[in-house]
Amino acid sequence: MKEEKVRIKVRLTEEEKEKLERNSALCGLTQSGYVRQLCRGVHPKPKPPDVFWQLMDELYKAHSNLKECAKYEPSALKLCVEIERLVLDLQEVI
Known part of the structure; x- marks a missing residue:
């Protein structure tokens, strides 16, 4: 109610x-x-300003592309973890 x-x-x-x-x-x-x-x-x-969401979109795209690359180059997973950490840090700040 x-x-x-x-x-x-x-x-x-x-x-x-x-x-x-x-x-x-x-x-x-x-x-x-x-x-x-x-x-x-x-x-x-x-x-957050619109540019923040544009940045987040680009980071998600880069993360997705790196995950695909990780099939052929496992070291790309390290970059994926860094991007995930960056996204979490940005979300805390904004």
């Missing part, structure tokens, strides 16, 4: 309002969604 949502009113300074608008937009959330996450103790992260 869905929880009933309650409307609240909050007074903010103009500066606070602008910060709420900016931060929620950076995270790809509505202002309500942003505040809800803060209330749950979650600090929303900004959405």
